[in-house]
Amino acid sequence: MMKQIQWFPGHMFKSLREIKEKIKLMDIVIVLLDARLPFSSVNPELNKIISHKPTIILFNKMDLADEKILNHFESHYKRLGYATLKIDAQSGKNVNKIHPLAQEVLKEKLNRERSKGLKERPIRTMILGIPNVGKSTLINQLSKSSATKTGNTPGVTKAQQWIKLGDNFELLDTPGVLWPKFEDKRVGYHLAITGAIKDKILPEDDIVHYALTFLKEKYLERLKERYGIQGDEDYVSMLDHIGKSRGCLIKGGEIDYQRVYTIILTDIRNKQLGGLSFDRLEDVPL
Ligand SMILES: Nc1nc2c(ncn2[C@@H]2O[C@H](COP(=O)(O)OP(=O)(O)O)[C@@H](O)[C@H]2O)c(=O)[nH]1
Ligand SMILES: [Mg+2]
Numbered sequence: 615m616m617k618q619i620q621w622f623p624g625h626m627f628k629s630l631r632e633i634k635e636k637i638k639l640m641d642i643v644i645v646l647l648d649a650r651l652p653f654s655s656v657n658p659e660l661n662k663i664i665s666h667k668p669t670i671i672l673f674n675k676m677d678l679a680d681e682k683i684l685n686h687f688e689s690h691y692k693r694l695g696y697a698t699l700k701i702d703a704q705s706g707k708n709v710n711k712i713h714p715l716a717q718e719v720l721k722e723k724l725n726r727e728r729s730k731g732l733k734e735r736p737i738r739t740m741i742l743g744i745p746n747v748g749k750s751t752l753i754n755q756l757s758k759s760s761a762t763k764t765g766n767t768p769g770v771t772k773a774q775q776w777i778k779l780g781d782n783f784e785l786l787d788t789p790g791v792l793w794p795k796f797e798d799k800r801v802g803y804h805l806a807i808t809g810a811i812k813d814k815i816l817p818e819d820d821i822v823h824y825a826l827t828f829l830k831e832k833y834l835e836r837l838k839e840r841y842g843i844q845g846d847e848d849y850v851s852m853l854d855h856i857g858k859s860r861g862c863l864i865k866g867g868e869i870d871y872q873r874v875y876t877i878i879l880t881d882i883r884n885k886q887l888g889g890l891s892f893d894r895l896e897d898v899p900l
Contacts, residue, residue, distance in 0.1 A: 625793050626657075626659065626792070626793035626795060629790065629791050629792065629793065630659055630660070630663060630792070632790070633660070633663060633740075633742060633790040633792075634663050636740060636786060636790065637663060637664065637667060637740070639738060639786075640667065640738050640739055640740055640786075641668065641716075641720055641723070641737050641738050641739065642667065642668040642669065642670060642716050642719060642720060642737060642738075642739050643664050643667050643668070643669050643670070643739065643740060643742060644669075644670050644672060644712070644716075644739055644740065644741045644742065645660070645664070645669060645670070645671050645672070645742050645743060646672050646674050646741055646742065646743030646747045646748060646749055646752065647671060647672065647673050647674070647743065647747065648673075648674065648675055648744075648747050648748075648808055648810065649673035649674060649675045649676045649678065649679035649684050649700060649891075650675060650678055650679045650680075650684075650804075650808055650890060650891050650892055650893075651804050651805070651808060651810075651891075651892055651893050652673060652684065652687035652688075652691070652891075652893055653687070653801075653893040653895075653898040653900055654794070654796070654800075654801040654804040654805055654892065654893055655743070655744050655747060655794065655805070655810065657744065657792040657793065657794060657795055658795060659795060660742065660792055664742075668697075668719050668720060669696060669697070670696070670697045670698070670699065670712070670715055670716060670719065671691050671696045671697070671698045671699075672698070672699050672700075672701050672712070672752075673687070673688065673698065673699070673700045673701065674701050674702070674703050674743075674747055674748040674751075674752065675702065675703075675704075675747075675748060676700040676701060676702050676707070676708075677702045677704070677705065677707070677885070677889070678883075678885055678889060678890070679889050679890070679891050680888075680889045680890055680891035681889060683891035683893075683894065683895075684700060684891060686895045687893070687895060688700060690895060690900060694900075697715055697718070697719045699711055699712060699715060701752070703748040703751040703752040703755050704748070704751055704755075706755050706758075709752065709755050709756060712756070713737075713779065713780075713782075713783050716737050716739060716783070717737065720737060724737075734782070735782075736778070736781065736782045736783055736784040737782060737783050737784070738776075738784045738785075738786075739783070739784070739785055739786070740785065740786040740789065740790055741753060741785070741786075741789045741790070742789065742790040742792055743789065743790075743791075743792060744791070744792050744793065744794045744805075744810050745791060745793075745810055745811070746808075746809055746810050747810065749789035749791075750789065753777065753785065753787065753789065756777070756779055756785060757777050757779065757785075775787040775788070794810060794811060800824075800897075802815065802816055803816065803820075803821060803824040803825070803828075803892075804892040804893065806821045807821060807824070807825050807879065807882060807883075807892060808882075808883065808892070809883055818872075818875050818879075819871070819875065821875075821879070822853075822874075822875045822878050822879065823849060825878060825879070825882060826849060826852055826853075826878060827849065828892065829882075829887065829890075830845070830852070833887065833888075833890065836887045836888050837852075837887070840881065840886060840887055841855065841856050841859065842855070842859060843855050843856075853869065853871060853874050854869055856874050856877065856878065857869035857870065857871065857873070857874040860873075860874070860877055862874050862877070
């Protein structure tokens with residue numbers, strides 16, 4: 615466990631350094647957050663790098679989130695001055711609103727250039743976010759919606775691949791991977807539950823313990839409906855109940871807890887318990 619916690623910063627600082635270089639080329643940066651984790655999927659180190667850049671925050675996987683909670687967070691980020699959108703990169707929902715939003719955010723800059731007689735030019739952007747937040751899916755979706763041409767752009771120190779989205783939007787084709795950083799153990803659990811970290815940073819039985827306890831506290835009705843539990847059981851009784859009703863048994867009629875863990879985590883990730891949000895505005899230092 616100690617070893618893995620030390621393992622993160624090395625990667626994190628390397629990718630932050632690379633992002634810092636690339637950001638110089640951008641008019642605007644797009645930060646992808648997980649709609650279920652509008653706080654836990656933030657990399658706090660990133661904010662220092664992008665504080666001087668116009669930024670759009672996209673809450674991706676809106677289809678998996680608890681809409682009410684997501685709206686609280688979106689209002690909060692808007693109050694902080696960010697341009698925001700809720701999207702579903704998989705289905706493409708709201709993806710067509712990203713470019714108009716970028717134009718809106720950059721309106722003054724673009725007008726200024728135009729009034730100086732400078733030629734119309736594409737808005738340059740890059741997508742940043744933690745692993746599995748949907749960066750590649752979004753890039754694919756964006757390039758599907760326009761005639762995609764990729765090519766080297768001369769004049770850039772290290773030749774970068776840009777994806778041209780129509781005539782007036784250019785996207786760096788390699789997204790910036792941010793490593794999640796967490797001191798708060800809850801943040802680690804939230805990242806593990808949603809599949810952002812898979813490196814056995816936390817043991818699965820711990821993750822499921824956290825998840826089931828959280829669901830019992832915040833989404834009890836959904837648990838009752840999905841698993842037929844009463845709601846007054848303790849943790850192990852809930853596991854036993856789910857295990858028995860799903861036939862997760864090994865020789866001698868004992869519960870196969872490993873299979874129960876898999877069922878619970880798969881259900882959470884595949885929306886079998888409805889849209890879920892794991893962060894709460896009142897619980898986080900935003
Ligand atoms: N339900 C849902 N799944 C999504 C969405 N966007 C991406 N995914 C899924 O999330 C997983 C990780 O996506 P990927 O684009 O590879 O993430 P990356 O690591 O940030 O590039 C894939 O299984 C995607 O299909 C979304 O808006 N909704
Ligand atoms: Mg990817």
